[in-house]
Structure formats: structure tokens, C-alpha cells
Amino acid sequence: MGDLGRLKMKKTIFPLFESGQFPSFWMKEGLRKIKNIVKNQNRWRSECLNLIASENVLSPLAEKFLVSDFVGRYNEHETINGEFEEHYQGVKFSSEIEKICIKIFSRRFKTPYVDVRPISGAIANLATYTAILKPGDIFLSPGLTFGAHVSSTEYGIAGTCGLKSVSMPFDEAEMQLNVRETIKLIKKLKPKLIMLGRSMFLFPEPIKEIRRYTKAIIVYDAAHVFGLIYGGKFQDPFKEGADIITASTHKTFPGPQGGIILGSPRLDKKIWKRIQRAVFPGIVSNHHIFRLPSLAITALEMKKFGKKYAEKIVENAKTLAKELFKLGFKVLGKEKDFTQSHQIIVNVENFGGGKTVAENLERANIIVNKIALPKDHAREATRNPSGIRIGVQEMTRFGMGKREMIKIAHFFKRALVERENLSNLKKEIVAFRKKFQKVKFCF
Numbered sequence: 001m002g003d004l005g006r007l008k009m010k011k012t013i014f015p016l017f018e019s020g021q022f023p024s025f026w027m028k029e030g031l032r033k034i035k036n037i038v039k040n041q042n043r044w045r046s047e048c049l050n051l052i053a054s055e056n057v058l059s060p061l062a063e064k065f066l067v068s069d070f071v072g073r074y075n076e077h078e079t080i081n082g083e084f085e086e087h088y089q090g091v092k093f094s095s096e097i098e099k100i101c102i103k104i105f106s107r108r109f110k111t112p113y114v115d116v117r118p119i120s121g122a123i124a125n126l127a128t129y130t131a132i133l134k135p136g137d138i139f140l141s142p143g144l145t146f147g148a149h150v151s152s153t154e155y156g157i158a159g160t161c162g163l164k165s166v167s168m169p170f171d172e173a174e175m176q177l178n179v180r181e182t183i184k185l186i187k188k189l190k191p192k193l194i195m196l197g198r199s200m201f202l203f204p205e206p207i208k209e210i211r212r213y214t215k216a217i218i219v220y221d222a223a224h225v226f227g228l229i230y231g232g233k234f235q236d237p238f239k240e241g242a243d244i245i246t247a248s249t250h251k252t253f254p255g256p257q258g259g260i261i262l263g264s265p266r267l268d269k270k271i272w273k274r275i276q277r278a279v280f281p282g283i284v285s286n287h288h289i290f291r292l293p294s295l296a297i298t299a300l301e302m303k304k305f306g307k308k309y310a311e312k313i314v315e316n317a318k319t320l321a322k323e324l325f326k327l328g329f330k331v332l333g334k335e336k337d338f339t340q341s342h343q344i345i346v347n348v349e350n351f352g353g354g355k356t357v358a359e360n361l362e363r364a365n366i367i368v369n370k371i372a373l374p375k376d377h378a379r380e381a382t383r384n385p386s387g388i389r390i391g392v393q394e395m396t397r398f399g400m401g402k403r404e405m406i407k408i409a410h411f412f413k414r415a416l417v418e419r420e421n422l423s424n425l426k427k428e429i430v431a432f433r434k435k436f437q438k439v440k441f442c443f
Helices: 003-019 023-044 060-064 092-110 123-130 179-189 206-211 225-232 269-283 289-326 354-362 392-397 404-416 421-434
Strands: 076-080 083-086 113-115 140-141 162-165 193-196 216-221 244-250 254-263 343-347 367-373 387-391
Touching: 060 254, 060 289, 076 269, 083 092, 092 113, 092 254, 092 289, 113 269, 123 193, 123 216, 123 244, 123 254, 123 269, 140 179, 179 206, 193 206, 206 216, 225 244, 225 289, 254 269, 254 289, 289 343, 289 392, 289 404, 354 367, 354 387, 354 404, 404 421
Parallel strands: 140 162, 140 193, 193 216, 216 244
Antiparallel strands: 076 083, 113 254, 244 254, 343 387, 367 387
16 A cells, blocks of 8 residues: 555544444455455465464364353452352353363372463463562573573563563573572572573473472473473473472463463462462453363363373474484584474574574465574574574374474475575475374374
């Protein structure tokens, strides 16, 4: 649209918005556009290699139960001695489905401390910080360029709460926390809280080693690896000494978007009560109860299929990482077999940086995201950092295996090294993806 067109739009359409007089023509056009956008999204993503490490898809059954009468309902409640004290009427079934969710996760993690009300992993972190820390407090976190989620940094929720986040030392060769230097930092600062778990998450965290040297509350942000933990494939945070697990429920755990907080069975009851009060009435009012039937179904599916799914995810991630390395890509974590999770991290500085590479790959229907590497400055994280992050959990759920991972690695080579015509490559990828449309590892 040119300047003249924009001027006409401003003179004709915008005043109608403001006056509430919206012509039926524009109403119909708006509806048509909305329908087309949703239709295009569904079609496009079904033709892509979706390799975003923080996304996944619901099973058909879980998706079916995502829409119900619960969509328009509230159920504000406090939890007193394990029982709900509801603030609304008409909530008997919403309380029932929430209690079922809690029971499933409680049995899996062998703890009475489960809260499914946070509406995201970041909100789960916020509730935990609010319960344990106060403005001005220092806590230790991974650090933005070492893989921390933004919520545990000065740029996100921690900064908004007035907390001082101090980055723990990182071993770039190992792509893991530097335990020796971190212990020195713990002894020096004596923090109340230590945050483990990352958004750039290749290997298990050294919880046992850290636990030996501190009485601080250890919070494990399992957002990315929650499905792997649920399937028994990554690590057991509670067994190793973590006090609290926060997570989102839609990454390697393939449920509806939302969050969860779990407390170790050894956690002080007073701390758990403070966390629950931080959730409500502190932070969350409407906790989107419509997602809970879908969450419960996914948890049951993962109880049955989660181990096989987690094993396949890790196998696929290792296969893709090794093949990319063989093809000349700078895949991080070589000294430790590249990855033990769903993620692969690649330094793509020589191809123009993470933003440039991610944008070019998208033109071929390969979806990844840029990510800051330890060598980058924090300010580069949202600009054009050195890396890309690849996650295989969604394509694994659509039935892809080692053979397909090798083929995907060659797609990367053709797009970035050989610089094939991206439109032509896109057509080939669309045809390849058509063979993988059915969700696996589910009822």
C-alpha cells in the first residue's frame, strides 16, 4: 500500500473504528481474513520441518479436549491442607479436573506438592521467586549467554521483581556449569536461591555436586526437558537434590501451553504454602482451566508412551548433531557426544549469524531460532547472535527417525553450504514432510 492508500485508509476506516460504525463489508472482509490466516498457518506448518526447541503438537485426543465449556470459566481458589477453598460457584467439575491433573503428576514425581495453575513456565518462575526472595536479593542463575531463560535475568521477570541475578561460571568446552568456580561463588555470595536449568540445554545439570556445598533453595527450570524427565531419560532433579521444579507443559512434554510447579517431597511445607499463595492470590487469577483436561490426557499418554518418546527424541538429536558435524557444521558439545537432550546448538557465525541463518532457512520451510552462545554479549541475544538452536521433539512426534534426521542434516547443507535455490529446496521439503502428518506416542 502506497502513501496515498494509507492516507485514504486513515481518513475512511479509522474514524469508523473510533465511532463504532463498522461497515458490514469490512466485517465480512475481516472474518474472511481471520479464517484465511488460520487456514494458512495450519497448512504452512504442516509443510515445514518444525525444529523450534520450545514447541510441540498435541495428540488428536488432547487437542479434542482443549475446547469445552471450561474455555469461558474461572475457578479462583486457595489450597488449604490439600483442599480447595473456591471463591466462585459453579466450579465442581473444574476443581475435579484440576485435582485429577495434580494426582497424575503427584504419582509420577512421588510428591504431594504440585500446582498446575501457572499459565506458563515463566509465571511458574515468577511465583517461586516471589515466595522465596524479596527485592534486592541476590540469586544465582545460568546467565543469558550460557543458556538462561530470560525470566531468570535482569532483562526479564527477575529484573522486574528487583532481584539481582548473578551468572554462574560456565565451561564452554563441556557446555555445562563450571562446578568448581560455581562453588566458589556460592561460598562467597551465600545466595538464598540457585536456579538451574536452561533454554540452551544440552546436558544434565550437576545438581548433586552443587547440593553438597549449599543449603540454598535449588530451583530446577525444567521447561525444555520436562518431557525427557517425565520419560525417565534425562535426570531426576528431586533424587539429585533439587527442592523445586518449574516447567512449561508444551515442549518435550507435548501438552497444551501452560506451566507447572512441583516441590520435592522433602520441601518445607511453609515454603510450599508461600509458593501456592504467590500463585493465587498473588499472581494468577484465571489459570485457564480449559487446558487442564488436555494436560491430564497428555500426562496419561506420557505415562504410557513417554519413555519410548524420550528415548527416540535423544536418539534423533544425537543422530542429527553427528551428521551436521560430519557435514562440516560447528556443532557445540563435541567432547560429550553433542547432546543428551532434544537440542542441538550450532555456531553459524560463518554463515552470517543466527538471525540471518534462521531467516534463510525459513525460506526453505526449515524453522529454527537464533540463540546467543557463550562467546556473545548479552545484548546480542535479541539481535544477530552467533548460534542457532535446533529441537527434534516435534518431528520425532510425527514419526521421524534416524534416517530422516540424516536427510534433514543434508537439507541444512544444501541451504547454507551449497546455497541451492531456496524456493526449489522448499518444494522438496514440502513433499518430504507430507509423509509425516500423523502424531505418534499417543492414544
